Amino acid sequence: HPHIAYRGDALYIEQRPLAELAAQHGTPLFVYSKASMLSALGAYQRGFAGRKAQICYAMKANSTLGVLQVFAQAGCGFDIVSGGELERVLAAGAEPGKVIFSGVGKTRAEMRRALEVGIGCFNVESEGELEVLSEVAQATGRRAPVSIRVNPNVDPKTHPYISTGLKGSKFGVAHEDALRIYQRAAALPGLAVVGIDCHIGSQITEETPYLDAMDRMLDLVTTIEAAGIALHHIDFGGGLGIDYRGDTPPEADVLWHKLLAKIDARGYGDRLLMIEPGRSLVGNAGVCVTEVLYLKPGEQKSFCVIDAAMNELPRPAMYQAFHRIEPVSPRHGQTTVYDVVGPICESGDWIGRDRELGVAPGDLLAVFSAGAYCMSMASNYNTRGRPAELLVDGDQAHLIRERESTADQTRLERLVG
Numbered sequence: 001h002p003h004i005a006y007r008g009d010a011l012y013i014e015q016r017p018l019a020e021l022a023a024q025h026g027t028p029l030f031v032y033s034k035a036s037m038l039s040a041l042g043a044y045q046r047g048f049a050g051r052k053a054q055i056c057y058a059m060k061a062n063s064t065l066g067v068l069q070v071f072a073q074a075g076c077g078f079d080i081v082s083g084g085e086l087e088r089v090l091a092a093g094a095e096p097g098k099v100i101f102s103g104v105g106k107t108r109a110e111m112r113r114a115l116e117v118g119i120g121c122f123n124v125e126s127e128g129e130l131e132v133l134s135e136v137a138q139a140t141g142r143r144a145p146v147s148i149r150v151n152p153n154v155d156p157k158t159h160p161y162i163s164t165g166l167k168g169s170k171f172g173v174a175h176e177d178a179l180r181i182y183q184r185a186a187a188l189p190g191l192a193v194v195g196i197d198c199h200i201g202s203q204i205t206e207e208t209p210y211l212d213a214m215d216r217m218l219d220l221v222t223t224i225e226a227a228g229i230a231l232h233h234i235d236f237g238g239g240l241g242i243d244y245r246g247d248t249p250p251e252a253d254v255l256w257h258k259l260l261a262k263i264d265a266r267g268y269g270d271r272l273l274m275i276e277p278g279r280s281l282v283g284n285a286g287v288c289v290t291e292v293l294y295l296k297p298g299e300q301k302s303f304c305v306i307d308a309a310m311n312e313l314p315r316p317a318m319y320q321a322f323h324r325i326e327p328v329s330p331r332h333g334q335t336t337v338y339d340v341v342g343p344i345c346e347s348g349d350w351i352g353r354d355r356e357l358g359v360a361p362g363d364l365l366a367v368f369s370a371g372a373y374c375m376s377m378a379s380n381y382n383t384r385g386r387p388a389e390l391l392v393d394g395d396q397a398h399l400i401r402e403r404e405s406t407a408d409q410t411r412l413e414r415l416v417g
């Protein structure tokens with residue numbers, strides 16, 4: 001990670017030592033590198049150079065306003081999945097026309113609001129949703145721009161919880177039903193068919209699933225257009241993986257070079273191309289800095305208890321995910337193998353297993369690859385306040401979220417009587 005690296009014995013993010021930021025803001029603390037986000041975005045932009053393309057950051061990966069602002073200022077669109085996400089992107093300065101709305105369970109109220117602000121496209125996931133959206137749009141006197149999420153039925157070879165494009169998943173419509181459902185959409189009075197979309201899964205580290213999915217999608221484009229329904233854009237979803245533990249996902253520009261060759265070969269190079277990357281834009285731009293509270297040596301296992309936990313770093317507990325954990329100021333000398341665990345009263349509250357560390361209480365550790373699906377999935381379990389977040393830009397560190405207080409947490413609660 002070029003933007004988060006040691007200089008001598010101190011871990012820096014861009015021009016700032018993490019130890020100094022932790023001393024100022026306390027721990028646990030999330031710190032993001034703006035340059036790292038822009039460099040990840042740059043790989044996609046290079047891939048699409050000279051093309052009609054729209055990169056819609058899948059904001060569920062990290063929806064903090066200060067992070068959204070970076071992508072809005074860089075000209076990105078956004079992939080949203082709720083009314084709440086819509087209000088967040090608007091607050092961060094997004095152009096509504098560049099917002100696309102995914103998700104299997106959009107409510108009428110969410111549809112109405114999205115129509116009212118003029119979002120770019122609804123990525124519809126079922127026939128039932130098409131009918132409702134058409135009704136809602138008619139009632140507001142507008143036509144809703146729609147794309148239908150189709151399952152290419154390829155195996156993304158990732159964790160089952162984050163694999164979404166297979167038959168039998170709750171997402172999208174089956175490949176073989178797509179034409180019929182497109183014809184239904186084209187006939188509904190409140191809808192304007194504008195595109196087609198898919199999303200096959202997340203943390204994909206091989207290129208074959210993408211290449212196969214593209215073939216299957218382009219077959220469908222041909223079938224649907226032969227039936228007289230024009231598709232103005234092709235949205236290929238997100239899912240590109242990052243390096244958590246020596247993973248070697250394809251580079252965005254290299255992958256797109258190959259995907260574009262397929263698109264061109266079929267004569268669709270003139271279409272607007274859209275993508276919905278989340279993790280690959282922010283995942284490795286962030287670290288969580290945490291303090292070692294206690295060391296518990298044991299016969300079977302030794303534990304390193306830290307002040308961060310599964311409420312802000314939920315991925316190990318949920319997906320047995322691996323996050324690299326390194327000392328912010330390495331000691332030289334003896335190391336011990338620890339399970340790195342949080343203070344929460346659950347055995348599932350571990351952050352790393354069998355990690356060789358040379359640490360003492362009071363030391364700081366950095367949990368890497370914490371930019372995506374950490375703070376956006378954080379909870380208040382055990383009445384833990386969510387951490388503060390900093391955005392570092394060169395030598396500037398901007399506080400983009402204050403640490404949550406207990407008063408913040410109980411603000412909406414009422415005692416009885």
Ligand code: LLP
Nearest residue numbers: 058102199202203238239276277278279373
């Ligand atoms: N588009 C759609 C329709 C999606 O459902 C998702 C992610 C994305 C785009 C962005 O995917 P990405 O580029 O980030 O892989 N919490 C899990 C990941 C869940 C992904 C859900 N959908 C994790 O921490 O690994």
